[in-house]
Amino acid sequence: MSETISQGLGRREVIAAGLAGAALSTLPLGAIAQSGKAAPDAPRSGLATVPAHRIEVPMPHGGVAAGHPLASMAGVRMLMQGGSAADAAVAAMAVMNVVEPWASSAAGNGFATCFHKRSGEISSLAFTGGAPMLLDPDGDPKDLDHGPRAVAVPGAFGGWIALAKRFGRLPLATLLEPAIGYARDGHPLDPSIAMFITRAQKTLRLYPTSAAIFLPGGQPPAPRSIFMNEPLGRTLQALADADTKARKGGADHGKALDAAYDWFYTGPVAQEFARFSEATGGWLRLADMKAYKPQWDKPVSTNYRGLDVYSSPLTSRTGLELCEALNLLEGWDISTLPADGPDLTHLLIETFKVAKADVYHYAADPSFAQVPVEGLLSKRFAAERRKLIDRARAMAYPTAGDATRFQAGMFDRQPPMFAMRGDDHTRGGDTTSLSVVDEDGNAIAVTTTVGGGFGTFVVMGDTGLLCNNGLRLGSSAPYVGHPNRIAPGKKALLGNGPTIILDKGRFRMVFGSPGGETIGQTQFQFLVNVIDRGMPIQAAIEAPRFAVEADPNFYKPGAAITVQMEGRYSDAMIGALSGMGHRIERVGPYAIGSIQGILADPSGARMGGSDPRRMGYGVGY
Template sequence: NGFPVTRNYASRLAGVAKDLDKFPASRAVFLKPDGSPWNAGDTLRQPDLTTTFRSLAEQGSDWFYRGPFAQRTAAWMRANGGLLTEADFANYVAKSREPLRTTYRGHEIIGFPPPSSGGVHVAQILNILEHFDLKALGANSPDFVHVVAEAMKLAFADRVHWLGDPDFAPVPRGLVDKGYAAQLARQIDLKRATSVQHGTPPNATSDVFGKHTTHFSAADTVGNWVACTATINTSYGSKVVVPGTGVVLNNEMDDFSAQPGVANFFGLVGAEANAVAPGKRPLSSMSPTIVLKNGKPILSVGAAGGPTIITQTLLAIIHTVDFGRDPADALAQPRFHQQWSPDELRIEKKFSTEVRRELERRGHKLNELNSMGACQAVGLARDGKTFLGAHDPRVSDGKAAGF
């Protein structure tokens, strides 16, 4: 039956309409017969995608990886100068990896392992921040923003140098070592923003990890908690719909480092660890995270928004653990982001003018934004039983729901 196009969806669609118009199957789904994008209030129907989902449900993954879907995609690639083949699909294996674990102020943090950088750097930044009394600094104060931003910068400098697919590059477990975090914490000048370079964690070569984004969090009364992030990278991915499938192909290749030191769409740079190679998985920022207290889940959280996924997730955890906020309040707090390169502090204008000017005085180059990211979370009320769902107030589409 389709779904009604929202104002936000229509705005995003209009922004990529010219690119979608280049491909007949994309045009047929996302544009009207006259070539204009669907407007808010229109009904968008995707019958081919419905058939794809039904076939996948009824015939299983072989239909996708070794059957009609792979065949149609490979045929489109051959006809249009693409690189994907049926063998690429047939040889692909989804890998189950051990989650990454650390602790933060008496809580256990369970995150996504490499080749996502999210779990590593959420954990690394939290480990650094354990050396500072954030509550005493004051939520959203200049001191708070400065210290957290400098910790972000240190972690993202390491991301550039060390992170990649652990099947192809040695990703040191020492990045989440508590002693290494203490070493990094000592580099933070409480009064000035400083330039940093990547560090060298302990046993960097010997102790290594084993070889258009949406996030949702869910929990139920029998103890299941889920944090799930999915992405096709940028808005509408590659803009290509494979004819007859309704599926938009991603553009995740941009998450590789095409050349060392050259920025991708999100301004992120990388090194050899994330260079392109056959069979290799690109580095991502996806950060689905579950927080435990006394062995029991109290928070499921994650976000959308490129590299800000890491820092959105981080801030939600900090506001929950350090300041005792419920999920909705935690997600409503103003956000900021520092990713080392470019060396700027992205900061929402929700911060007061006084806070922003003080940060500039300390040497931060500000990139002031109206809004940043889209975070989702499920937590527990103080009674330890009632679920509290939270949808990011920055996003008009969607809501938290219980049933």
């Protein structure tokens, strides 16, 4: 490095060099002066722009990257008390329920992807509830947007218990302690959450139990005001007490957690849910709560450029989308394409159109429909579908391919088109995600959701809990005869796709993102940034993103496609893509997705990254 260049080294570059392992002692003295014009904190040394808004977080013993700093810190508290990645994940999820209530709830749904270092096993946990058995599939779709009839069976708390039983070490009272404190005593309300409450206040006012919590004194709470959810605090405390009482009575770790599970799914919480639902015209009943079970399964997977990618299986669509998109892209050498040029971005856009068309055609609850998962993940299927893509022109949203041809054994083919009943426009979704590694090398990614923002908008009686409105159009298909059409007991699809990457059996990466229809697209672009472009995790997270949007929905071939592009893309890029036939809509500069992830370099050093697009933060120790 020349003396001229080193004296112009900015404070962020000095910090970044240190985090990257560069030996600052090898730099000329002028670059690391402690005083004068070239000092790291001197005003003249500051850069006009910064390569990243946050510094990567070292995690030598472990760490958490979550959608809120209080959640990350709660998880790290568990790790520092000897807890596992599962303990940290449960504690962080519980805090997210309190501090990001518009996107997370113990009565919501979600997926976890888990890497157990000692066995080398990767497993997937679905904590997704289905439709209540009283649901009328021919009712008004607007009833599924919000209100008592929009309630899907709560799954998240069952997922917390399943994670803690299989991989956890600490008592539930320890895991829930941070969340109970923030709910009971309050916490400074993030300005973005205050904004969401203000935007949603008209709907929240429809439901007195919700207005009592989210509109204290009849008005939305101010940013940074101390916000409390005392009913939620009491519910979480009662669940912790059920676990503690069982332990005092001689129960082991698993049996004590079962006591808390029963308190939620057959005891006082379930009874209050059922009472309130029936009183307000909802469909949820005690039998639905009792019948629910979280489900362990094998993740879906593919190999991309020598790395093994593991993500959520059905009833998540995102694992399938991500794996098929990677299979499609792998057929091209993109190493020579400029990252800031239109050719690479065009290929990524077209790749995801094809993946969306295929997955939306077939994906459904496998208890109710045959789904050619093997065919959708086939490299041969990807090779056939890749032929649709013109490297110079945007295609119309395509008809799905015949994945059944690449599926072993006999398979019933799906009908090519379905009859519409009324409204067929997809409703949006809102989610949160977190990633954890512990000192033993175990890793867990969790993406959890209440569906659309604030879910059903209805706090269930005196529990302080919002439920998932996952039966709404989009998660369920609006077309009669489609395999993902809602039905009693059937699980609608989630977009959650927490993902783990291994390199010849060694941990490489754990990550996830919220964002509804954009989740798979966000994770896909992030992976391309890391694997193909060789970017460090924080830079890969903060790089500009696009999102493909379909009108009226992704179920319908020929749907009108708009490509939303963050405002940091250049005018030249937008112009070139428009010239290829893409319909472009500029959105905010940091508007799409919110990756929370942890990446290991070849030496094994683990670095956490968190997305500035929301209030996510990484904490390591």
